[in-house]
Structure formats: C-alpha cells, structure tokens
Amino acid sequence: MGVFDIIGPVMIGPSSxxxxxAARIGLLSRYILKEEPVKADxxxxxxxxxxxxGHGTDKAVIAGLLGCGADDPAIRNAYELxxxxxxxxxxxxxxxxxxxxxxxxxxxxxxxxxxxxxxxxSLGGGKVSIRKINGFMADISGETYTLLTVYNDQSGVVPxxxxxxxxxxxxISQMRVFRKGKHQQAVMxxxxxxxxxxxxxxxxxxxxxxxxVIAIDPLx
Amino acid sequence: MFEYATxxxxxxxxxxxxxxxxxxxxxREAEEYEMEEQQxxxxxxxxxxxCADSIKEGLYDDRLSVSGMVGRDAVKIENMEPLLLxxxxxxxxxxxxxxxxxxxxxxxxxxxxxxxxxGIVPAAVFAAGEAxxxxxEKYCNAFFTAAGIGNIIAKNACVAGAVGGxxxxxxxxxxxxxxxxxxxxxxxxxxxxxxxxLALKNTLGLVCDPVAELVEVPCVKRNGFYAVHALTAAxxxxxxxxxxxxxxxxxxxxxEIGRMIPVALRETSEGGLAKTPTARGMQNKLQKRQNR
Numbered sequence: 001m002g003v004f005d006i007i008g009p010v011m012i013g014p015s016s017x018x019x020x021x022a023a024r025i026g027l028l029s030r031y032i033l034k035e036e037p038v039k040a041d042x043x044x045x046x047x048x049x050x051x052x053x054g055h056g057t058d059k060a061v062i063a064g065l066l067g068c069g070a071d072d073p074a075i076r077n078a079y080e081l082x083x084x085x086x087x088x089x090x091x092x093x094x095x096x097x098x099x100x101x102x103x104x105x106x107x108x109x110x111x112x113x114x115x116x117x118x119x120x121x122s123l124g125g126g127k128v129s130i131r132k133i134n135g136f137m138a139d140i141s142g143e144t145y146t147l148l149t150v151y152n153d154q155s156g157v158v159p160x161x162x163x164x165x166x167x168x169x170x171x172i173s174q175m176r177v178f179r180k181g182k183h184q185q186a187v188m189x190x191x192x193x194x195x196x197x198x199x200x201x202x203x204x205x206x207x208x209x210x211x212x213v214i215a216i217d218p219l220x
Numbered sequence: 221m222f223e224y225a226t227x228x229x230x231x232x233x234x235x236x237x238x239x240x241x242x243x244x245x246x247x248r249e250a251e252e253y254e255m256e257e258q259q260x261x262x263x264x265x266x267x268x269x270x271c272a273d274s275i276k277e278g279l280y281d282d283r284l285s286v287s288g289m290v291g292r293d294a295v296k297i298e299n300m301e302p303l304l305l306x307x308x309x310x311x312x313x314x315x316x317x318x319x320x321x322x323x324x325x326x327x328x329x330x331x332x333x334x335x336x337x338x339g340i341v342p343a344a345v346f347a348a349g350e351a352x353x354x355x356x357e358k359y360c361n362a363f364f365t366a367a368g369i370g371n372i373i374a375k376n377a378c379v380a381g382a383v384g385g386x387x388x389x390x391x392x393x394x395x396x397x398x399x400x401x402x403x404x405x406x407x408x409x410x411x412x413x414x415x416x417x418l419a420l421k422n423t424l425g426l427v428c429d430p431v432a433e434l435v436e437v438p439c440v441k442r443n444g445f446y447a448v449h450a451l452t453a454a455x456x457x458x459x460x461x462x463x464x465x466x467x468x469x470x471x472x473x474x475x476e477i478g479r480m481i482p483v484a485l486r487e488t489s490e491g492g493l494a495k496t497p498t499a500r501g502m503q504n505k506l507q508k509r510q511n512r
Contacts, residue, residue: 003249003260006333006370006379006396007267007341007363013323014285014435016335047433053510054287054434056326076326124380125334 010071018055021122026064028142029118035110039088046101049093136187137178142219144191150211153179153186222248227467242361245368271342278318285324290440294318316343316447320440333379339443340393344450348404362403366396369416377475381428382487384478390446391423397450415457417467427485429492431499
C-alpha cells in the first residue's frame with residue numbers, strides 16, 4: 001500500500017464502494033463489451049438495491065458505461081449524458097440472495113449487436129471485481145492488463161496460449177482457470193504486465209479451440 | 221531501504237537519517253514505486269489542489285443532499301462569528317463540514333483515508349496552514365506525514381468502517397491530521413507521532429451506524445468535530461503532553477476494539493443511530509421515493 005492509497009483515491013462522492021466502485025464496474029464493462037453500448041439493463045442487489053439512489057450508484061454505473069472514470073464530475077449528470085449518447089437505461093432492483101452485498105448485473109447491448117451479461121461486485125475502497133461474464137465465472141479487477149479466453153476444456157490449452165505470450169515477450173503476472181465441467185466450456189483469465197497487442201489477440205482467437213478472446217485494459 | 225511497518229520504525233528511520241517523518245515517507249514511496257522523488261511530490265501537489273478545490277466547492281454549494289438530511293451546515297458556520305472557538309478551530313470546523321457535505325452531494329473529493337472521513341485532514345491542515353502562512357512545500361510535507369501515519373494504521377489495524385467501526389475512519393483521519401498539523405507548526409517527529417496517538421486514542425470505540433446506510437448522518441457533522449479534535453491533539457503534543465500508551469500499542473488496541481464492535485455497529489445500519497425511530501422513518505421515506 002502506498003501514500004496515494006491513503007491520500008486517495010480521488011473520486012466523486014459519497015461512497016468509495018457505492019459510487020467510485022460502481023463507476024469502475026461500469027467502465028470495466030465498457031472495456032469488456034468493446035463496442036459503444038446502446039442499451040443497458042442494470043439490476044442492483046443487496047445494499048446496492050437498498051441505497052442506490054442516495055449513493056448515486058445508478059449514475060455512477062451509467063457514467064462508467066459511457067467511459068467516465070470514478071473521478072469524473074459528469075457522473076452527477078449521467079442520465080442526461082446517457083440521453084445525449086443515445087444509451088437506453090433500465091434500472092431494476094432484486095431481493096435475490098447474492099454472495100456479496102454490493103452486487104450489480106449489467107445486461108449490455110452494443111451498437112454492432114454484441115450482447116453481454118456482466119456481474120460485478122464492489123469490494124470497498126473503490127476496488128472491484130467482475131465475477132461473471134455471460135454466465136462464466138471470472139475475476140477481473142481492472143488493475144492490470146487482462147486477457148480473457150473462452151474455449152472447450154481440454155489438455156494443453158494453458159501452455160498453448162501462454163506460448164503466444166512468451167513469444168511476444170509478454171510477462172504473465174497471474175492466471176486463473178474456471179470451467180463448467182470436464183470437457184465443457186472453460187475460461188482462462190491471464191493478467192499481464194504489458195498490453196497484449198491486437199495482432200496477438202487475433203492469433204490466439206484464430207486457434208480452432210477458441211470461442212472468444214477479449215483483451216481488457218486496466219482502469220485509469 | 222526506507223520500509224517501515226510501525227510508528228517506532230518510522231521514528232527510528234527519521235532519527236537514523238536525521239530527517240523528518242515526511243522525508244522518510246516520501247523516500248519510501250519513491251523507492252517502492254520506482255519513481256523520482258520529484259514525481260511523487262508533484263502527485264501529492266495534485267492531491268492538495270483537489271483538496272483545496274473540494275473546500276471551495278463545498279463552501280459554495282448550499283443545496284441539500286439527495287436525501288435532504290445534510291448540506292447546509294457549513295453555510296451556517298460561515299455566516300456566524302465564532303463565539304467560543306478560536307479562528308483556526310472555527311475554520312477547521314467550517315472546512316470539514318464543507319468537504320464532507322460536498323462528498324454527500326457528489327462533489328469531487330480525495331478519500332483521506334476514506335470518503336466518509338474525507339473532510340478531516342484537509343480541514344485541519346488548511347485551517348492551520350492558512351493561519352501560519354505555510355508554504356506549498358510545507359503543506360506537501362504535512363500530507364506526507366499524514367500519509368505515513370495512515371499507512372501504518374492501515375497496515376496494523378484497518379481504515380474501513382465495516383471492519384473496525386468509525387474509529388478506523390474518522391479516528392485514523394484525526395490521527396493523520398494531528399500529525400500533519402504538528403508539521404505545519406514545526407514540531408518534532410516525536411511530537412507529530414504523539415499528536416497522532418493522542419488523537420486516535422480518544423476516538424477508540426467509536427462505532428459506524430449511518431442513518432439509511434448513507435454517508436451523511438452522523439458522518440458529516442462528525443468530520444467537523446474530529447477536525448477540531450485533531451487540533452486539540454496537536455496543541456497537546458506541542459505543549460509536550462505524551463500518551464501514556466505508546467503509538468503502536470494504541471493502534472493495536474484500536475484494531476482489537478474494532479474486531480470486538482458488534483457487526484450491527486460496523487456500517488451495516490442495523491444498530492445504534494441507524495435503528496432509532498427517526499432513522500427508520502427516514503429510511504422508509506427514502507425507500508418509497510426510490511421505488512417510485
């Protein structure tokens with residue numbers, strides 16, 4: 001922990017978990033969709049569902065989806081910004097029991113037709129984690145460069161994908177693998193010290209076993 | 221190596237290199253993140269500018285928060301000549317309310333160490349600094365001292381209300397502010413550490429029971445109280461008053477108490493002020509409004 005974790009973060013109030021964290025989940029979702037969003041159905045759970053109005057959690061998520069960071073005063077006028085950028089918003093709350101009190105589900109629709117269901121949790125102090133993407137387990141913090149790959153579970157995928165990274169001199173800092181079951185769909189999340197160039201993402205995506213590959217930038 | 225884990229470490233390093241706490245904190249930061257010291261200083265100056273702006277914006281904005289519970293008390297303090305407090309304490313109270321009200325109204329703030337306690341450090345440091353005509357460099361050093369104290373508390377205890385109650389948030393902020401104000405007053409390293417200790421010690425047991433789960437009641441006014449509290453601690457330390465219990469033991473006690481505070485009084489709004497009839501009435505009203 002450094003000096004600027006204590007004298008910081010710089011953020012729009014009132015709450016690091018319910019406002020700053022929410023904005024970061026929104027922005028990370030935008031990075032994952034990789035298209036201009038045109039429609040967002042947002043569902044709040046737990047404490048988010050109870051207090052989103054007073055904390056501006058809704059405004060923060062929307063502003064994040066539109067590309068704003070947690071310190072962007074535009075969060076205050078997020079609904080006006082959404083209207084201007086032609087993003088249709090629906091807010092719902094759910095009393096369904098969820099593991100983490102500060103949970104939001106975002107069903108995102110992109111301008112070129114891509115759709116994504118993203119579940120994010122706000123962990124406190126502005127730290128966040130994307131826990132599910134299209135029903136798959138995930139764990140993406142937005143603190144490093146992350147490569148998300150979806151494929152059919154089989155042996156040899158981990159060294160195969162990592163060979164593309166080492167060939168391009170990209171160092172892996174962390175790696176997580178989840179699967180629905182043996183030989184079913186699997187997700188591998190790779191955090192790297194540097195950006196994975198588009199050409200390398202294309203190369204990995206061209207592998208027969210790959211269903212999709214997404215490179216996610218760290219949050220500002 | 222400028223790594224420190226405790227207040228004792230920080231004091232020892234400063235003595236070894238014959239320098240201030242702020243310098244050790246700065247050098248450790250530069251070392252840890254492989255930055256030039258000048259870059260670290262520039263980044264701190266940016267934070268200082270945002271703190272100064274958050275005071276100004278808070279004073280300027282006299283709207284109520286979305287809930288209507290807070291937002292117009294800084295104006296009341298500003299419009300009245302101090303009756304009992306000295307000018308510096310009166311300014312500290314005013315600035316802390318302004319920043320904390322601004323936070324509740326979605327202004328840009330520097331969490332310090334948290335958003336709920338964001339008014340205390342800027343208020344105490346700027347109120348004292350303005351009165352003493354402090355230079356930019358001095359403000360910067362004061363904030364590094366504050367950060368050092370905050371980092372040590374975060375490392376050995378906690379700075380989240382959900383983990384340790386409000387003593388972890390406003391208590392830590394007051395400790396940071398008290399040490400920083402001693403810096404502004406050209407006090408010694410030991411006096412800065414003592415000011416932090418006295419401030420923290422006298423927030424022990426403070427619970428986090430926010431009304432309607434919002435960062436408003438009692439948080440906003442509490443920022444005002446603890447900015448003045450930090451000045452009291454600095455005043456005592458400058459006079460040579462020392463805490464009988466040493467700094468690191470007080471920090472350990474804060475953590476122990478934090479873990480003993482019932483969950484209902486750790487930011488869950490299931491006890492204390494949050495469960496009073498008035499608070500429940502407010503919560504119901506806000507819930508209905510939100511569902512509409």
